[in-house]
Amino acid sequence: MSARSWLTASAFTVAAVTLAGCAQLAPEPSAAPVAEAAKWSYDGESGPASWGAVDSSFEACAAGTAQSPIDLPLTVPVTTTSIDLAVEAVDGDVFDSGHAVEVETDGEGETLTFAGDEFSLQQMHAHVPSEHTVGGQPAAAELHLVHKDVDGNLLVLGILVSEGEASEALVPFIEAATHPADKDEVVLDVAGVLPASLENYEYSGSLTTPPCTEGVQWVVLSTPISMSAEQIDTLEEVHRHNARPTQPLGGRTVVGGTGEVENEG
Numbered sequence: 001m002s003a004r005s006w007l008t009a010s011a012f013t014v015a016a017v018t019l020a021g022c023a024q025l026a027p028e029p030s031a032a033p034v035a036e037a038a039k040w041s042y043d044g045e046s047g048p049a050s051w052g053a054v055d056s057s058f059e060a061c062a063a064g065t066a067q068s069p070i071d072l073p074l075t076v077p078v079t080t081t082s083i084d085l086a087v088e089a090v091d092g093d094v095f096d097s098g099h100a101v102e103v104e105t106d107g108e109g110e111t112l113t114f115a116g117d118e119f120s121l122q123q124m125h126a127h128v129p130s131e132h133t134v135g136g137q138p139a140a141a142e143l144h145l146v147h148k149d150v151d152g153n154l155l156v157l158g159i160l161v162s163e164g165e166a167s168e169a170l171v172p173f174i175e176a177a178t179h180p181a182d183k184d185e186v187v188l189d190v191a192g193v194l195p196a197s198l199e200n201y202e203y204s205g206s207l208t209t210p211p212c213t214e215g216v217q218w219v220v221l222s223t224p225i226s227m228s229a230e231q232i233d234t235l236e237e238v239h240r241h242n243a244r245p246t247q248p249l250g251g252r253t254v255v256g257g258t259g260e261v262e263n264e265g
């Protein structure tokens with residue numbers, strides 16, 4: 001095995017093991033990602049309404065009772081908790097996961113503390129339009145920053161996007177998204193991506209893509225960030241409408257939270 005093919009295989013193993021908040025789980029490192037990705041889609045016969053029937057391992061997509069995304073209330077519930085983000089420059093590779101433009105990090109550079117548990121950033125990807133809605137209304141786009149703790153528990157930080165000024169911090173990600181097959185290495189300024197306020201909605205949900213695994217902690221920031229129409233168009237050209245419809249809240253409760261960010265340079 002050449003150094004290059006080892007790197008490729010190794011990178012894929014990491015991608016498979018780190019589970020990818022909204023990417024599919026590959027059963028074997030050697031499995032063809034394209035074949036896996038082709039099993040489900042965002043429209044037609046393999047679209048969201050059929051995910052539970054596409055593969056036996058996707059059962060939670062249909063039978064789950066704590067699924068994501070959900071419709072969020074217009075007013076953030078009374079704040080009860082706080083998250084802490086410690087960020088520095090994050091290195092990662094930008095590529096097309098098959099269902100979203102994604103930057104996969106080396107797991108270093110950003111940690112998020114939630115309820116005393118420390119999570120580290122594994123990957124970030126984009127949905128156009130947003131998956132979570134607020135008062136029934138989708139945002140132009142939504143970024144998902146997928147985090148994992150040492151026990152493998154997942155926390156996804158959701159950032160809603162409004163169309164407006166360009167995001168300077170997202171320029172390297174967007175530029176790499178224009179040629180996602182090249183797997184460009186970028187430096188992501190996570191602190192620069194965040195909105196001014198970390199006020200948020202928190203609830204327990206699932207991956208928003210098959211296998212729709214539950215037990216995922218969601219933290220969705222209530223303040224949207226801004227991206228230009230051109231930036232949103234670039235992401236949309238790679239994947240058009242990669243958003244799962246909202247799911248029933250059921251017996252769950254959405255609580256409010258705040259947060260602080262510490263930029264470590």
Ligand SMILES: [Zn+2]
Nearest residue numbers: 021022144208
């Ligand atoms: Zn996602």
